[in-house]
Amino acid sequence: MGQGDVPWTVLADPEGNEFCVAEPRSIYQDTGPIAAVVVDCADPRAMARFWDEAMDWTLHEVTDDHAVLRSAKGVGPYLKFLRTPDAKTVKNRVHLDLRPYPGDDQAAEVARLRALGATDIDLGQGDVPWTVLADPEGNEFCVLTPR
Numbered sequence: 156m157g158q159g160d161v162p163w164t165v166l167a168d169p170e171g172n173e174f175c176v177a178e179p180r181s182i183y184q185d186t187g188p189i190a191a192v193v194v195d196c197a198d199p200r201a202m203a204r205f206w207d208e209a210m211d212w213t214l215h216e217v218t219d220d221h222a223v224l225r226s227a228k229g230v231g232p233y234l235k236f237l238r239t240p241d242a243k244t245v246k247n248r249v250h251l252d253l254r255p256y257p258g259d260d261q262a263a264e265v266a267r268l269r270a271l272g273a274t275d276i277d278l279g280q281g282d283v284p285w286t287v288l289a290d291p292e293g294n295e296f297c298v299l300t301p302r
Contacts, residue, residue: 177190197292220237255298273291
């Protein structure tokens with residue numbers, strides 16, 4: 156994979172989807188079994204701006220090469236954006252499902268995300284109770300109905 160000397164091992168699942176097994180690090184001690192969800196992107200700073208506003212998460216670090224966010228409550232995995240020269244060419248194999256807080260309005264949340272730069276996308280989902288959007292780099296995500 157050409158990753159060089161890094162503290163993780165790259166493997167692939169039976170369908171060829173890559174994932175990393177990280178060496179133990181203190182940053183991941185309380186994340187659970189999924190330490191991070193990693194998204195390749197062209198511009199980590201722009202992705203950090205969008206996702207920092209899109210979700211109620213805390214921006215931990217941002218550089219030209221990567222950005223790191225995590226739940227404001229300090230639980231669960233990190234969301235990382237890594238600069239890569241590869242352009243997105245096909246539908247994502249993994250995507251995020253966002254759920255508005257209880258009592259929030261799904262349509263208002265979708266409108267807010269569009270105002271931040273999300274765009275509507277049709278993946279052939281048909282008539283479903285969620286809305287499919289794409290972030291500024293074309294990564295699909297869904298906005299579910301509130302609880």
